[in-house]
Amino acid sequence: MMDQVLDEEVDLHNSEEESFFQDIDMLQKHGINVADIKKLKTVGICTIRGIQMSTRKTLCNIKGISEAKVDKIKEAVSKIIEPGFLTALEYGEKRKNVFHISTGSQELDKLLGGGVESMAITEAFGEFRTGKTQMAHTFCVTAQLATPKGYAGGKVILIDTENTFRPERLRDIAERFNVDPDAVLDNVLYARAYTSEHQMELLDYVAGKFHEEGGQFKLLIIDSIMALFRVDFTGRGELADRQQKLAQMLSRLQKISEEYNVAIFITNQMTADPGAAMSFQADPKKPIGGHILAHASTTRISLRKGRGEIRIAKIYDSPDLPENETSFAITGGGVADAKE
Ligand SMILES: Nc1ncnc2c1ncn2[C@@H]1O[C@H](COP(=O)(O)OP(=O)(O)O)[C@@H](O)[C@H]1O
Numbered sequence: 087m088m089d090q091v092l093d094e095e096v097d098l099h100n101s102e103e104e105s106f107f108q109d110i111d112m113l114q115k116h117g118i119n120v121a122d123i124k125k126l127k128t129v130g131i132c133t134i135r136g137i138q139m140s141t142r143k144t145l146c147n148i149k150g151i152s153e154a155k156v157d158k159i160k161e162a163v164s165k166i167i168e169p170g171f172l173t174a175l176e177y178g179e180k181r182k183n184v185f186h187i188s189t190g191s192q193e194l195d196k197l198l199g200g201g202v203e204s205m206a207i208t209e210a211f212g213e214f215r216t217g218k219t220q221m222a223h224t225f226c227v228t229a230q231l232a233t234p235k236g237y238a239g240g241k242v243i244l245i246d247t248e249n250t251f252r253p254e255r256l257r258d259i260a261e262r263f264n265v266d267p268d269a270v271l272d273n274v275l276y277a278r279a280y281t282s283e284h285q286m287e288l289l290d291y292v293a294g295k296f297h298e299e300g301g302q303f304k305l306l307i308i309d310s311i312m313a314l315f316r317v318d319f320t321g322r323g324e325l326a327d328r329q330q331k332l333a334q335m336l337s338r339l340q341k342i343s344e345e346y347n348v349a350i351f352i353t354n355q356m357t358a359d360p361g362a363a364m365s366f367q368a369d370p371k372k373p374i375g376g377h378i379l380a381h382a383s384t385t386r387i388s389l390r391k392g393r394g395e396i397r398i399a400k401i402y403d404s405p406d407l408p409e410n411e412t413s414f415a416i417t418g419g420g421v422a423d424a425k426e
């Protein structure tokens with residue numbers, strides 16, 4: 087039932103979204119052959135903007151694509167889209183496609199300016215048991231709910247790096263929102279990533295999926311973004327390498343969010359800040375991932391524990407939100423408002 091409702095809404099939304107991205111198949115009309123287009127798709131480049139967002143070097147590294155071909159492709163792309171500027175008015179029109187997905191708590195939504203935003207990366211970080219994974223589970227359900235503001239709802243992809251995803255939790259949360267649990271589970275694509283490289287490879291699949299089912303997916307979750315990097319790269323000697331790989335992943339995520347107009351929610355761990363003891367910082371812990379992650383996340387929320395099921399969320403960094411904080415609760419039905 088719910089499935090059907092969602093499909094209809096998604097169909098409606100699709101027609102609006104059609105103009106949102108241009109399929110790379112249209113390169114055929116500009117003299118690029120099908121085999122080469124297929125090669126681009128295998129690495130998750132499926133749209134004209136996707137090519138525009140890729141450097142020549144990236145394209146040259148694709149098996150079977152020569153430098154000469156890259157030139158030809160880039161030239162074809164420049165004929166299809168204007169390379170650069172929009173007026174602020176035009177950009178404003180484009181930003182009208184931005185939507186927000188509810189956290190499950192009205193107070194927390196207010197703090198976030200409506201929830202997690204599309205065309206952006208929202209990062210929640212905090213210590214163990216601060217509710218990051220519960221938040222991710224709640225989003226899997228709320229992302230599917232249509233809102234009075236005109237958001238149609240849609241499907242979700244979740245990449246789990248810590249083996250903490252529990253489909254049964256989605257059932258409890260679905261029940262709280264009075265939606266069919268089976269339909270909800272059916273709209274969440276799940277993958278367990280085992281290495282940071284695997285995590286990156288999965289993004290090719292994600293981009294392919296977002297393209298294939300244009301406009302149906304609204305949210306990508308990675309819980310958590312850094313866990314595998316922490317295992318795969320150890321010690322100071324590998325730090326530069328880790329940060330470089332991390333930067334590539336985050337750049338990919340940013341592009342995917344803009345290219346397909348989806349929200350991206352990532353969680354992150356914290357570590358003791360070795361400099362803190364000397365600087366009398368109030369909170370001697372900080373999120374891992376360094377400047378690379380700090381710059382890539384559009385909005386960062388820090389989470390800490392309150393009494394019982396209460397948690398406190400604080401805006402840590404945002405281009406357009408004040409540094410306020412609010413409390414919320416972790417309940418059987420997912421993230422909710424804290425009762426007074
Ligand atoms: N079904 C549930 N009902 C209520 N609270 C739950 C439920 N499942 C987990 N929690 C609470 O969620 C918290 C763990 O949050 P979690 O999101 O896993 O933390 P993190 O990912 O930040 O380590 C625990 O305090 C736990 O009691």
Ligand SMILES: [Mg+2]
Nearest residue numbers: 218219248250
């Ligand atoms: Mg967790």
